Amino acid sequence: MRKYWSIFWVNWQNALQYRGPTLIYLLGNILRVSVLIYLWNSIYQGQGHLATYTLPDLITYYLLQLVINSLVLSYVSWEIVDQIREGAFSNFLIRPINYLHYWFMVNLSTKLFEGALILVVGGILSFVLMDYLSAPTHVMSLVLFVLSLLLGGILAFEFDFAIGLLAFWLVQANAFKYMLQYMIFFFAGALLPLDLFPKAFQTVAQALPFRYLVFFPIQIFLEKEPDPERGLAVALIWGIVLYLFLQYVLRRGIRQYEAVGQ
């Protein structure tokens, strides 16, 4: 177990070495969200409105999406694809370490680091935009929100890890990855709230587990989710099933990797 914690800390040290790039990463995110807030503001000034959302609802939605992007959403698949395609994966085969667990710790470490940073940014933005935000009225909502973030983080990691495992079988994994990742974010509600979609899209989105990454937690926060406990239970089941599935796929992948003779 100790080895996993040292992975955690080493990853933090690595991240702290890069002051400049980290700053730029934060700035880039702030920019992106600012533009969207202006967009919504402009729409609402023009007497438009979107579904059941008030302007504060929408601004809160995107602020939370900013936080969730850093705190929950996972991007480890890029490195995983590189490792598998370039043969560095072999190092893991000879060490007594489970690839899934290893990446979970690295991801956890990265997420907490980036999350800490983005919470600072989010805090500042919330302070600036205080009058334009919607806050939950019950403490229970907050508790459920945090729980949904936790589950969302696990699910996000699992989805991304699954995408990474594609590298065992696909030569040109990257292009496919881009599109797959984008579709997941799309159906997670990262670009637009899912209830703005046309009916057909909405039905699909309801059935897919990706909504638990972004849309579901934010709905809890905005107190628009009618049955949060049930949603959490479903998310949990997805998490467990995916874990088992991933361990299985990983084993198959390793066999494929060794057969190809990297």
Place this chain on the structure above:
Amino acid sequence: MPVIEVRELNKTFKTHRKEPGLVGSLKGLFWREPVFNEAVKSVSFSIEEGELVGFLGPNGAGKTTLLKMLSGILYPSSGEARVLGFVPWERDRAYQRQFAIVMGQKNQLWWDLPPSESFALNRDIYQVDPAAFDRTLAEMVSLLDLKHLLDVPVRHLSLGERMKCELVAALLHQPRVLFLDEPTIGLDVISQERIRSFIQEYNRLKRTTVLLTSHYMRDVEELCQRILVINHGRIVYNGPLQELANRYVDHKIIKIRFSCAPAEGMLAGLEETVESDAHHAVLKVKKKEVARRTRWLLDRLPIDDLSVEEVEVDEVIRRIFEERVIQE
């Protein structure tokens, strides 16, 4: 008028030290302790047109840094240098068209296209007259025996073949000065030989001034009339190769072949003996003692063959790097 003139050239790099552990990393967010690395210290020398000069030194001695300053890639911390009358780091286009630099293992050729394409592109970049270009290319191709390689994509060439093409690409604009940084590094023995003989031939034919850096003794031994030895950023020797041994080494090697096994203990007692068995022996003898010791050996031992040799240049260089200068 020397082609290359360097006076009191200095280059110091600033990096920082990171404290270990997480606390160190957090501290490092705000302040880091600077570390100064003096890569080149008060270097002065001059090189005449047509010379083939070698820079020898261990890794990290400052050879590459020096070459980068002379080609204009780096600015010095202080000091002066002139190549062909230009100050290199001003990057005058007129200067850039008259020199070439090839760095071992740093590919400039386009990876997926045949070398002929990269050559054509260089012709445009260096504004070489097309007729002159064709002539030069034909000359190089025959000198290096490259005809069959011209249309093979670079990624299919071996390391040695790639290096040859890199050299051609660099020389197509007929530079007056050629900088070579570790040109034979990573190559197999045969390729190294071919590259060396080409450089020698080219220098002889074209009177191009060549500056070569290496940490391989053989590069320097075979090619250079004059060598400069660099260690820890300083020039510790500047002169012909032959005199190197005289300055730094005070002994010679005597090699003996016996006609029959010598008497037990005859050589064991001699402190000069390096190795000995029933058939051969090797001794390290001080230069002043060579004549006397030779007579002594010939008198007492059943010797079939005896030769007196210079110390291997490798050994000489090692001594220099350990900075052992003999006070004569």
Place this chain on the structure above:
Amino acid sequence: MRVWRSLSRYLGLYRSFLAHNLKNEMIYRANFSIALGMDIFFMSMNVVFFAILYTNVETIGGWTYDQTLILVGSVGFIREIAYLTFRQGFLELGDYVRTGRFDSMLTAPMAANAHLAFRHVSLTESLGEGLMGLLLVAYGFAHVHDAAWRNIPLYLFMLINSLVIYYAFCLIVNSAVFWLVKSQELNTLVYYFMDTARYPRDIYRGFGKAFFTFVIPSSLVATVPAGILAGRMDGSLIVLALGIAAAALTAGLLIWNWSLHHYSSASS
């Protein structure tokens, strides 16, 4: 006179480099279809985003759906021209610097930023975006009111002006490569620049408007040319965009040269 000779020399060099890069790209035909597919996918998602928005509202910042299509299409078109002229080179800069291969761009007798740009000019990298962009612009143009064919030359001219702004932005941001070790975030920043250009400038107010005009001029880059075709031509904005382009380019070249100076003083 000397400026003219320099310009024609660089045009000739561009032609040489372009020919070489095209030959290079022909070798990777398989990649091309994948890149094309991806481009079409992402442009479509762009359109879907706005389509969904417009099922809920009539106008965004006063722009109708058709007008916005001209905007989105213009962004795609600009990105393709950017890849044809300088974009890819900047993406490779980090690698070049880290492996030491950038040095060969300092020793060759041509400007380092031009060498970097020309070395990687690409037709196919963003071709899908360019083609789809053109289609979107054409579609939007066919459907807007006040569309006038005589505006097209001005549209193209302002498109070039926008490229200059984009180039200057890339130059400034990528100069940081010489100071930082990791450059991945810089590329993301440049990506955000064109990404935010997709929205009409009219959504901005107050501080945001000033920021996205003078600090990160992404609000001008697509809005001004698209406005010309969409029947929303604004003379003062055109003048502003021209001024920003000139200022940005000057600043960009200064910062780039200063960063090169730092590189030559500090790197080993």
